[in-house]
Amino acid sequence: MRKIITIARFEIKRIFQKRQTFLLLFGMPLLFTFIFGGVLTGDGDYKPEISVIDGDQTGLSQALINEMKTTDAFSFKMADAKSVIEKFDNQEITGYIRVEKGFEEKLQNQKTPEVVFVSSPSFEGSALVEQLINDSLVKLKIGTAAADFYQDTTGENPASIQEKMSEELKSVPAPVETVSVTKSEDLKTMNNLTARSAGFTIMFVMIAMLSSTGILLEARQNGVWYRMMSTPATKVELLCGYLLAFFLIGWIQFGILMTVSQKVFHIEWGNTFANMILVSSLLLCTIGLGLFIAGFVKTSEQQSVFGNLIIISTCMIAGVYWPVEIMPDFIQDVAKFLPQYWGMEGFAELTVRGGGITDIIAPVGILLGFAVVFLLVGLRKVRFE
Numbered sequence: 205m206r207k208i209i210t211i212a213r214f215e216i217k218r219i220f221q222k223r224q225t226f227l228l229l230f231g232m233p234l235l236f237t238f239i240f241g242g243v244l245t246g247d248g249d250y251k252p253e254i255s256v257i258d259g260d261q262t263g264l265s266q267a268l269i270n271e272m273k274t275t276d277a278f279s280f281k282m283a284d285a286k287s288v289i290e291k292f293d294n295q296e297i298t299g300y301i302r303v304e305k306g307f308e309e310k311l312q313n314q315k316t317p318e319v320v321f322v323s324s325p326s327f328e329g330s331a332l333v334e335q336l337i338n339d340s341l342v343k344l345k346i347g348t349a350a351a352d353f354y355q356d357t358t359g360e361n362p363a364s365i366q367e368k369m370s371e372e373l374k375s376v377p378a379p380v381e382t383v384s385v386t387k388s389e390d391l392k393t394m395n396n397l398t399a400r401s402a403g404f405t406i407m408f409v410m411i412a413m414l415s416s417t418g419i420l421l422e423a424r425q426n427g428v429w430y431r432m433m434s435t436p437a438t439k440v441e442l443l444c445g446y447l448l449a450f451f452l453i454g455w456i457q458f459g460i461l462m463t464v465s466q467k468v469f470h471i472e473w474g475n476t477f478a479n480m481i482l483v484s485s486l487l488l489c490t491i492g493l494g495l496f497i498a499g500f501v502k503t504s505e506q507q508s509v510f511g512n513l514i515i516i517s518t519c520m521i522a523g524v525y526w527p528v529e530i531m532p533d534f535i536q537d538v539a540k541f542l543p544q545y546w547g548m549e550g551f552a553e554l555t556v557r558g559g560g561i562t563d564i565i566a567p568v569g570i571l572l573g574f575a576v577v578f579l580l581v582g583l584r585k586v587r588f589e
Contacts, residue, residue, distance in 0.1 A: 207441045212449040232408055234464060251279040252329055255288045255300040262308035264344065268319070269303070271340040277332060292322065299323030299330070301337065311348050317341070402551040403524035405461045406486065406544055407515065409454055413490040414497070414511040443583070447491060454487040474554035478561045482550040485571040489543045492578025499585025518542045546570045 256272075258265050273280050280301075283291075291297045304318035311317050319337055323330045462479070465471045473479055494511065501507045519525065521535055522544035528536055539545040550567035553559040 208445040208448055210445070212445045212452060234461070234468070251277065252298040252327075253279045253281060254333065255283045255291065255297050256280050257285045257288055257300060257302040258282065259285075259305045260303050260307035264308040264311050264348065265303045267347075268307070268340055268344055271343060272301075272336055275336055278329070278336075295324070298327050299333065301333075311345060314349070402555065403519070403544075403548060405458065405465075406547045407519045407524050408461075409457055409487070410490045410493070410515045410519075410544070411512060412457055413450055413454055413487070414494045414515065415508065450491045450494070451484075451487055454490065455483065458483050458487070472555060473551075474558055475560050478554055478559065478564055481561060481568055482547070482554065482564055482571075485568045485575065486543070486547045486550075488575040489571045489578065492575045492582055493543070495582025496578040496585075497582075499582045519544050521545075523548050543571055543574045546574075 256269055258269060269280065269282070272278075283300075285302070288297070288300045292300055300322055302320040302322070304320065307317040307319070319341065321330070321333055321337060323333070462473055466473065494507075497511045497514070498507050501510060521531075522528065522539050522542040524544055528539050528545065528548075531539075546567040550564045550571075553563045553567070557563070
């Protein structure tokens with residue numbers, strides 16, 4: 205056992221003597237988390253700005269605009285035609301809506317009024333804005349028809365009837381209530397920053413482990429392995445020493461990244477002991493994957509090329525860069541056969557729902573299953589003679 209620990213200590217010391225190691229292990233994951241999780245998605249309060257030109261200036265045109273303003277998806281602001289067109293040409297606004305003159309008159313005569321929406325081809329929310337305009341128009345047409353009917357029946361002014369109906373609609377409670385189900389009151393949602401922090405931690409730990417397991421091939425190329433086998437340590441002790449070093453390096457990386465992200469990004473990782481179990485199973489799986497790839501290549505350079513290609517592509521599918529739910533159903537099914545997916549599932553259970561050890565049995569079990577397969581195949585395929 206002393207020989208195994210000595211080999212592991214020597215390898216850890218050798219790894220951390222390189223300055224670029226700190227950039228790969230700690231700098232890049234935190235940078236990617238900040239960019240993808242924070243900067244690119246903002247603080248979640250941003251709404252595309254849509255300017256509105258009211259060419260009719262009547263009560264019904266204002267009612268249409270007020271109806272559209274009730275949505276939380278966009279920010280509608282009134283403006284004059286000249287400034288709006290200038291801003292749109294300078295790409296200062298996403299798009300604009302123009303309510304044509306005669307809007308109220310056509311609506312009262314049971315005709316379809318003109319509402320024009322102008323947007324750039326790159327605006328992905330144009331379909332949603334069109335749907336919002338159509339829904340608001342339909343609601344307004346129904347209200348106008350009802351007000352005309354009520355006037356014919358009671359003789360009351362239709363404008364006042366329309367105003368009463370608008371006030372009544374505002375007081376109607378929201379039909380959908382959103383409930384966050386969690387086992388811990390401190391963990392309400394897995395926001396984008398938390399998800400990306402977990403994802404990029406997984407990805408860069410896998411890349412680091414891949415680089416570490418490549419040391420075995422490098423040792424064979426440089427003749428270091430033969431010299432080490434001439435020492436009193438057996439081949440099994442040498443392998444165990446290297447594997448222990450890889451495992452400890454992975455834990456050092458994971459531990460520091462989780463601590464820093466908690467302090468800097470205020471990310472709550474949940475149950476500590478459950479995280480230890482999940483991270484350990486993920487590290488064993490990753491080490492096994494590194495040995496698996498090493499068994500099918502001849503040099504450490506080949507392992508680095510093929511390994512990074514495999515890890516980055518599978519991370520994209522498994523939901524590291526973006527939520528797996530936004531991808532096609534076929535890709536979502538494929539993601540379930542990847543270890544990164546189950547790592548993300550385990551972290552989601554701990555960070556979102558406040559789960560414990562019993563709640564991550566499935567992800568841990570699947571990751572350990574991957575680890576056993578990878579390690580068995582990798583250890584059988586790797587040759588050092």
